[in-house]
Amino acid sequence: MSSGILATFLRARGLPLLGLAAAAIYYYDKSSDVIAFMQVYGWFVVLGIVGLLYLDHQLAIQLTHWDRQQSLDAANDPNRVQILEVEARRARERQQAIMEEQIKAKQAEAALKKKANKPSKPSTTTSRDSNPLQGQGGSARYKPSGFQRPRGG
Known part of the structure; x- marks a missing residue:
């Protein structure tokens, strides 16, 4: 009072x-x-x-x-409000830049952790030229047995 x-x-x-x-x-x-x-x-x-x-x-x-x-x-006051809007926009841009830096840092840290946790692949003995999908033979094909074939009737 x-x-x-x-x-x-x-x-x-x-x-x-x-x-x-x-x-x-x-x-x-x-x-x-x-x-x-x-x-x-x-x-x-x-x-x-x-x-x-x-x-x-x-x-x-x-x-x-x-x-x-x-x-x-x-x-x-409209003049003051316009000035404050400009200042608020600048503050938002600064906050956005800070947040983007933090996100990039977290992503880089997560990538390093993922890389550290990922086991290394064993070296393969096959050559680069051989591709089993190109049909060079020697690969087994699926053939259903006789009782599994459709019999038309």
């Missing part, structure tokens, strides 16, 4: 001012006049002080509202 300007002032300097006022009234010859005035108009003075403090509180709330609204208006 925000306190008003007058309430803040009274909290900070109210007691010394109250002491000075009491001393002035005490030493002033018209103390009887002050007492007579307070006897007649005391409730009006009290209500006036309460009303003044209430208005001070409402003014503090309104000033806070105006300040917040001014801040929002300044934050949503």
Whole structure:
């Protein structure tokens, strides 16, 4: 809860001012006049002080509202928004570059791990020229036995 300007002032300097006022009234010859005035108009003075403090509180709330609204208006200014969009785009590009570097580093690390974990192939004794798919003979072919052949009927 925000306190008003007058309430803040009274909290900070109210007691010394109250002491000075009491001393002035005490030493002033018209103390009887002050007492007579307070006897007649005391409730009006009290209500006036309460009303003044209430208005001070409402003014503090309104000033806070105006300040917040001014801040929002300044934050949503089209010129400022365009500048912030450019800065945000730059920040996103920097973040994207960092993420790409991290991904490349992870991929390189994973490739090294995969290469380290992969067993080496045994050397083959066949020559490069021989390819069993080219039909050079010597390879077994599938021939179904007689009882498995289709018999038409």
